[in-house]
Amino acid sequence: MASHKRKKKASLPPPEIHGARELPTVLVEGYSLQLRDKDGFIGDQASQTAFRELLERWRRRRRKRGRDPLGAKHSKDLPKSTLDATLKAGQTSEAADMVHGAIEEFAEELAWVIERFLRQPSWQGVERIVIGGGFPESDVGERAVLQAAAILQGMGIDVQLGRIGHETDDGGLLGWLHLAPPPLLKGRDAILAIDIGGTNVRCGIVKMRRKRAKDLSKAKVQRREKWRHADDGPARKVLVERLVDMLHDQIRYATKKGIRLAPFIGIGCPGLIRKDGSIARGAQNLPGDWESEHFHLPTELGKKIPTIGGEPALVLMHNDAVVQGLSELPFMRDVKRWAMLTIGTGLGNASYTNKT
Template sequence: MASEKKESHPLPDVHGARELPSVIVDGYSLQLRDKDGFIGDQASQTAFRTLLERWRQKRRRKGKDPLGGRHSKDLSKAALDEALGAKEASEAGDVVHAAIEEFAEELAWVIERFMRQPSWKGVERIVIGGGFPESDVGERAILQAAAILQDMKVSVELARICHETDDAGLLGWVHLVPPPLLAHHDAILALDIGGTNVRCGIVKMRMKRAKDMSKAKVLRREKWRHKDDKPNRKALIDRLAEMLEAQIRYCKKKGIRLAPYIGIACPGLIAKDGSISRGAQNLPGHWESDNFHLPSELCKRIPTIHGAPTMALMHNDAVVQGLSELPFMQDVTRWAILTIGTGLGNASYTNKQVEAG
């Protein structure tokens, strides 16, 4: 009697995993250059603030700055949205509109360049994530960029990410958890480490509600704007451990079956051994050092979770944020994400064809 052949599934149990059960990560953290440097730098939130400051300088030469005395990088999103949404025409609104139009052109140009890359060939939809699209200013810029791409005959759809940015960078981890852990636990711990903020949360899989984990939910979240505190690398890791320990205590108190697993999302190119090859320049300290391994550092501080040895895996933050959209990308084959934050994160994906049963 012939032995029954078991169906094998790739297990996302290595750092920076590219092949997952239902999707392949074709590429991420692309660093395209032109004569002025990395082209992604021209479509970041930092770049928008720089453009806004230039437009304000032009107004200052003619008289009073309509947006006041604070530098553009220090203006809140709410203040810019207020200027943009004023019912009557104003100089402040004109300045913000001008910056949006110029930024939209830059964003469209950057997207056109990405679409020429082999790992982006055939991309049908680009999800825009990061903090920028959560404002009216950001949403307007994305709509204008979509119109410019249409005029450029670049056939791709732009869509805003479904979840709050603070949640998306945590939710994506449910698609990276080794499948054996999913069956016996309710939730996982996830970290999203950016150049400005750190987010630490408990993510419930809620697979009984939806097997594709489209109903996964961030149950509890803590956010720390580390850029204000300017910690060194050790101080940042100590604080990460404290944040995780607080979430572990909460799960124990509430009787939540927490998996012995920590998902760590951060900028840069993540090697299979969990080191960062490049792209972590916005993080405090030297994260690309051969002597530094964040997953191991966290496991030293948190060796067990609810009595089981801790597994800590690391992946790129744009990849993880993009994976939060996976259940909603099943109507396309090739898709991508751009995260507009301190820098411009990027990742592209191909959905695997699932045969009907």
Template structure:
């Protein structure tokens, strides 16, 4: 007897459809992460001090802008005797290389004399500003000051700093003045290795960093090299791009778009060179940075209103680059003088209290106390 055939089920069976893969949830940087002051190896005692006198902010008297104004004043004195020894162009439009060429002239000339007069007066202003800072509670124990920013990379700037140091000694103010240990353009990038969460560095080679100034923006890839030197003393910028935004006078929106484009170019370069980027972006920016990443004050040299409650640069850049590699991006912001100072941390362990001055379009400042 043949077995009865099995009854066919009236129900049709279908394979369950796979649920679409959801992208990982990414949160914007939260509060209490920007502008950190308490770090494992040091404390940020103060930064972005804005001291006033009858002429306005004290720091404005020792900026690169102030030096150009002094130089123009000395040129006017010589113009009354005849032609201008530096030519027809305004001092603010002359490059540092042009001014250094006039200063290095083999023969003593009227141009060199004008340059030396401006440098001497600027050195006196710088010494007076430093003396004022040293009277502030956050600076009173400072033993060494590192000078960064764009001005010291010129010969005129270097001479002004040396003269300011000599003037301070004559005044009985015993504080060491020194230069950055690496290229000036790298300081505001390298300092970010000390502010990157350590867990982000374990499986990565490098970070992205931005240094925003009143004239230029620098964007770069910083190799931490923490396996060779745990104190980050060998950290190195392996690629850097510089944009002189002051010439183009962009709107705030166009400024952010351009910076985002610079960052995206760095990511593509890292992929080509097989550099393992951490999902991190550090932004060094002028001004007093609140814990939520907004700017309280001091961003007057940047295009547009950066202190508006409707503007948040870390979020604006995060929206363009929410993921780097396989992880959600963390975007942090801190004051540019603080970050530039942190780049010197491995070389400042022999003093207890130290500070940094950045002489650029404005005068940035920060002071630190080392932890034992």
């Protein structure tokens, strides 16, 4: 009688692999560095929030002499498009002068923060820094990054600064393809990913498109939903409920379009992520207490979405800057050491060493 061997299932990773540092082709040297000086965390001085405060100081000085050409709105409420339009209106306008002044001050702060990071063991030898987050996607942010690069060069610091190579809203989703367990991706078209920031939440379907590029350099966010939760000020429970609704909507879309989803959900959020998926520190910009021992987001989502495509869903969490940085991994093969800075509500950071 012929013997029938039972087909061996692909081995899955152990459950406590949140915040993974050792990946197949790259090592996450460090992330969520919180360096202090006499004024507090130095990263806070190079965030988008910090830029808005610098601009507000310039405007307060102007108001002492008369009308503020940028109007009555506080600087934190001015749209990026308004500031960009101010720069395009002409270099000699009073409004443009104030914005330029804030850009120059911010660029100095950013260069100083980078110089401090480069002194840390996990950043030593970094050859290139990718800048992501919401700030550099604007004209104002791009000018600040360019000026910071020039300042660093003038300081004799040999490091390249470059903007993220795709839409900022996509980076925190695309990077999950490099963190998802390979056995779960086999025979699948896409994964589900979430990017939670201090201002926005993004949820999307990320297609691998391996036929176009095995290294995932052609991966694409097929569909994305963005919610500016900072405008609504939701309680933590409400935010979680909205995440579940967003995920269910993406699953329905994938089913309708015939997209084969892996049984996997990746969650990126600020802070230091423990191996068990809890947040050790750094989640202060999120609504509610995300560092509570009684709150575990992967478990919360796993209860609401236990299966995808009839298979048990694996829900993993990692730091949002790490995830966004990994979206650039296919384009970082020409350097050994590189890093990521995300300039948003706060300043996220991560550093990497390529293994090959």
